[in-house]
Amino acid sequence: MRKLTAALLSVLLVFALVGCTTSQSSSENNSGSADSDNKKEEKGGEKILLLNNGNEPTSFDPPIGFDSVSWNALNNLMEGLTRLDKDDQPQAATAEDWKVSDDGKTYTFTIRENAKWSNGDPVTAEDFEYALKRLADPNTASPAAFLANFIEGAKEFNEGTGSADDMKVKAVDEKTLEVTLVAPQNYFLSVISNPAFFPVHKATVEENKDWATEADTFVGNGPFKLTKWEHSSEFEFKKNENYWDAENVKLDGVHWAMIDDTNTEYQMFKTGELHQSDVPADLSEQLFEEGKAQVEDQSGTYFYRFNVNMEPFQNENIRKAFALSVDQQKIVDFVTKNKEKAAHAFVGPGFKDPAGGDFRDVGGELVSPDAAKAKELLEKGMKEEGYDTLPKVTMTYNTSDTHKQIAETMQQMFKETLGVDVELANMEWNVFSDEQKAGKLQFSRSSFLADYADPINFMENFQTGHSMNRTGWSNAEFDKLIQDAKAESNEEKRFEMLHQAEEILFEEMPIFPIHYYNQVYLEADNVEGIVRHPVGYLELKWADLK
């Protein structure tokens, strides 16, 4: 009998040791879940919105978490000087009022008397000064630091040639903040609604550099406060009673899960465990037909880059021949099937000019499919270069089903229209990104998402040597137009310059567009008031559950 016991014990030996490490955690987990069950019962009539953040946020420290997994949530935990309203226009938020100097360069903000942090302290101009200098500080190593370059002295400070004192952000008194810009920018009020420009509670940040990593040390000034954060698992918001506009916040809280798998997210949406879900790719057609999937614009463009330093794309006509062979409408109708708008220029729709027109409508279509012309241009280009046969063309995309389908469709279009056999290559994203930046890809898939709501954000990418250029393309006239537009205070003239710049871009065609991005989602019927901006982050301030 003793032997049998020994044998059985040894079989379980492996488990026993592991058991030691798990027992503690399982008891913790059990007590934790019991708690949350109780809370759910208590909640009863409370309005808790159930959302999915997909992944663990990179960081809730405003200048660090430069991505949507961080800023979609953070946008509701904090508030900048302005906040975008339901029509995407900047409105007074933490700042109740502002004055702009005659030259359009100096902004004087008055911070609301009743603007408070979640710990009860007043939000001061000093908090803003500290936060903006922290954004530009090279030691903060913020990936969003370049957004501060609008402010005089910020660029130099970030590049290590200037200092914090020379950056023109100044707390004049407790409630007055003065910001001086490099050049007048009418869209500055919209730019500062971006989370990079959120204030931070100076005392908290100076005392504890890890203040933004846990719920109990986090201090915000937004419509909601962070009450619970279990890393990689979930976090929870409660309504912030200290928020200046708390009476207009209708939700009692928000629960954020972190579900990385779209199918699982969709299943949870169907069983009511989530109020909102992305649309699984396989089901998008069906969900659109049933009218369940909803669409909002997102400012950004899916496009392809030519490398103008590699044969045969040093030739403008050959680049144009390729661009004119692609039928964007067919790609969005039959390949992506996600209701994107086909793109026939680079700047997306949604930017109003001073006359009230949409930048895109005024600029019109700058590249449209034209098979006959494409053939003609290819012949012309080959003659110019003395080619009998076209050098080998390889189209590269980063590994993903959608990118692959789009690339294969384009391959077919090049074959049909130009009679050219294009090879396809895919690379894992990180490798792809390295090669594209190093200028090693001949013809590659690209994307751009706007950081702030102005056409110049799109156009500035293609200045000579810009980090987003990645085509080797350079045009002095284009560069000058962008620089002039950045310094121009007359809006009409500025828009005119941007239109001219875009025309130059498409005359020389170092890139060509496929579609503008959009946001497709499912939402439960009892949810209302969630705002999705084309440029900007998820807005829950006015959200409600019926």
Added chain:
Amino acid sequence: MGKYIVSRFVGALITLWIIVTLTFFLMHLIPGSPLNNERNTSEAVQRNLEAHYHLDKPVVVQYGIYLKSLLQLDFGPSIKQSSQSVNDMLGQGFPISAELGFYSLLIAVMSGIVLGILAALKHNHMIDYLAMTIAVIGISVPNFIMATLLIQQIAVNMELLPVATWASPAHMILPTVALATGPMAIIARLTRSSMLEVLNQDYILTARAKGISTFNIVMKHALRNAVLPVVTILGTLVAGVLTGSFVIEKIFAIPGMGQYFVKGINNRDYPVIMGTTVFYSAFLILMLFLVDIAYGILDPRIKLHKRGD
């Protein structure tokens, strides 16, 4: 015994050091960088970030910095999830993965051994075929298909259990079952074949001749020999299952550590790649060692040491 353990321990440390070194340099050889971002940034921003994470220094210097912090058991900060250090990630993720893995293995071992024994005892009868059909299904249906099926049928259609996450015991049932089917099938097949072999041996015949009941023969005489191959694979299975199944954890949104193995590499998050690799290697080495010891206890013919102790 003491000597044996000491020599194994030293060997384990050397193995670990080799793994750390190889992983470190291989990982820096992969193209790409943790700071790659499809979005716009400026060169100054990129330089500041590199300096912040010491990525501007030569790889050998970075290796030195890493070894130094590793000796203090500090795996460093995650570059992509700056709100957590790698120690926190492993500290929070491992217990959850271990819990999921432990329950799955328990189910897999229990049901696998029972299925295997039944199949061997009723060799070439209905029960045998039934048990082996279950085993073949378990082996050939990948666990992510099993997971999706379970979610669709039990959670969405019948609404018996929640779809995903790790919030309560009810949430744990589906992922545990989905993860258990594969190992269960392997164990059932192994048990069956070694049981069949053992049951045909002379000492079992002797035992039968003495009139011992089938139950006692199986439990006292046959199983102990038949279970050895199961113990052999258990070492690897335990390390694999307890440190997290990426697929199951992703589908069920379980905050375990499996996700970090894949995300770390996709993001080139160097400290996370190193942390998960070191942790997994150490754990695997420990499990293999425990299996060796379990052999000695189960089968006196296997000696771990020459003489003494």
